[in-house]
Amino acid sequence: MRVVSGKWKPLILYFVAQGGPTRYGELRRAVRDVSDKVLIQQLKELEADGLVKRTDYKEVPPRVDYSLTPLGHSLAQALVPLCTWGTEHMAEVSRVFAERATWTRRGRQSTG
Amino acid sequence: MRVVSGKWKPLILYFVAQGGPTRYGELRRAVRDVSDKVLIQQLKELEADGLVKRTDYKEVPPRVDYSLTPLGHSLAQALVPLCTWGTEHMAEVSRVFAERATWTRRGRQSTG
DNA sequence: TTGAGTACTTACCAAAAGGTGCATACTTGT
DNA sequence: ACAAGTATGCACCTTTTGGTAAGTACTCAA
Numbered sequence: 001m002r003v004v005s006g007k008w009k010p011l012i013l014y015f016v017a018q019g020g021p022t023r024y025g026e027l028r029r030a031v032r033d034v035s036d037k038v039l040i041q042q043l044k045e046l047e048a049d050g051l052v053k054r055t056d057y058k059e060v061p062p063r064v065d066y067s068l069t070p071l072g073h074s075l076a077q078a079l080v081p082l083c084t085w086g087t088e089h090m091a092e093v094s095r096v097f098a099e100r101a102t103w104t105r106r107g108r109q110s111t112g
Numbered sequence: 113m114r115v116v117s118g119k120w121k122p123l124i125l126y127f128v129a130q131g132g133p134t135r136y137g138e139l140r141r142a143v144r145d146v147s148d149k150v151l152i153q154q155l156k157e158l159e160a161d162g163l164v165k166r167t168d169y170k171e172v173p174p175r176v177d178y179s180l181t182p183l184g185h186s187l188a189q190a191l192v193p194l195c196t197w198g199t200e201h202m203a204e205v206s207r208v209f210a211e212r213a214t215w216t217r218r219g220r221q222s223t224g
Numbered sequence: 225t226t227g228a229g230t231a232c233t234t235a236c237c238a239a240a241a242g243g244t245g246c247a248t249a250c251t252t253g254t
Numbered sequence: 255a256c257a258a259g260t261a262t263g264c265a266c267c268t269t270t271t272g273g274t275a276a277g278t279a280c281t282c283a284a
Contacts, residue, residue: 001122003205010113024231035273050208061230061281078197085190096162136261147243173251173260
């Protein structure tokens with residue numbers, strides 16, 4: 001749980017798993033709404049945990065890409081059923097979530 | 113991801129899945145190291161998300177138990193591979209983690 | 225010379241998450 | 255009378271997480 005917890009980590013794993021080695025800029029555009037700081041941060045953590053590999057081509061202008069390690073691949077596999085669950089039950093889950101979001105703003109409910 | 117994120121939620125799901133309807137006190141002792149406040153809080157969220165069902169027997173002294181809804185069961189299923197992954201790669205992952213925990217305290221590394 | 229693109233880093237800030245300790249209302253055991 | 259067990263609630267605080275805005279060193283195009 002510790003390794004995947006991070007607002008954007010599952011999404012990062014998803015994109016890197018899909019596209020093979022992925023450049024930083026591509027990830028940045030793919031993930032959308034993530035800031036540089038956080039994206040870098042999560043990539044560093046994934047790298048430190050041995051899930052992704054960072055390759056620096058030492059070119060100028062800079063070129064770097066990220067790919068999954070074998071460990072990362074196995075994790076991506078293990079996440080598939082969860083991803084499927086999310087997709088299948090998205091409607092069900094986000095419906096109750098939407099309801100909550102409504103009354104959460106103005107006080108407690110009175111569901112007797 | 114939103115539904116399972118919470119320091120103790122996976123563990124709660126695990127215990128409730130294992131033992132069938134589980135009383136609050138049992139959970140409390142099973143999960144260990146969780147505070148009342150947080151345990152209750154996570155249970156309420158799981159309930160609000162439709163994953164667990166709370167049954168209050170209206171007795172005195174109070175008796176309440178928690179069980180999985182069908183949705184909760186399906187989620188527990190989807191978590192199995194991830195759990196397995198965690199178990200299988202625990203050594204690998206926690207080794208790098210331990211190393212990091214060491215130098216993280218005294219400054220950056222210089223892995224050239 | 226200005227602007228855009230590359231892959232980051234840093235300082236600062238806000239929100240979320242989790243933890244501690246105390247309170248409740250009632251019963252059972254000593 | 256007093257402590258312990260039952261399932262919570264509340265006020266307060268710390269830690270963790272994520273976000274914003276700016277800066278870096280360098281190249282290419284206008």
